[in-house]
Amino acid sequence: AQSVTQPDIHITVSEGASLELRCNYSYGATPYLFWYVQSPGQGLQLLLKYFSGDTLVQGIKGFEAEFKRSQSSFNLRKPSVHWSDAAEYFCAVGASWGKLQFGAGTQVVVTP
């Protein structure tokens, strides 16, 4: 069975510091992997995606993620966070773009 695990429910980071959000998945085949961000009461915005090729993926807003098959991980990183990065972040996996299974989410709080 497929599953997505985001071990960190809540992360607090200082503005300007680096951020890393963890995502581990279990999937029977090579998955499509996504990171989405959700602001309170809003829909989801795609940060980046991985299907194949270069395992280091660049996304919007300065985010990047690295696919590590051996570790079944797809961790999201940002070198220097901004106050506007405070939001809920979801890792998702699927056989294609559509039918996705989401992790539980990680709430990011940015302190001054």
Add this chain to the structure above:
Amino acid sequence: GAVVSQHPSWVICKSGTSVKIECRSLDFQATTMFWYRQFPKQSLMLMATSNEGSKATYEQGVEKDKFLINHASLTLSTLTVTSAHPEDSSFYICSTGGGTGQGNTEAFFGQGTRLTVV
């Protein structure tokens, strides 16, 4: 990217009434749409796959007679919560791809609908 519009953004209804939520793809034709539900402080859970011109496919545990899905055109899917109860209060989000045919590489989400049943 593609634009997906969901309406209404929020709705309050009385127990026992029905509520219809619309999901429109504004700039492309979508043969498939997905409906998710998100309870407070929780992740999104797929409810059903909406297929244009055919019956929706529901995930295990989702009552198809309670959550009626209609996908009558390539630009509109609707989710009707029938005989709503307070436990149906949730955030409902639809998604779809960038269009028919091949080449879709990401899902586009509506802005969501906050349903509160009182």
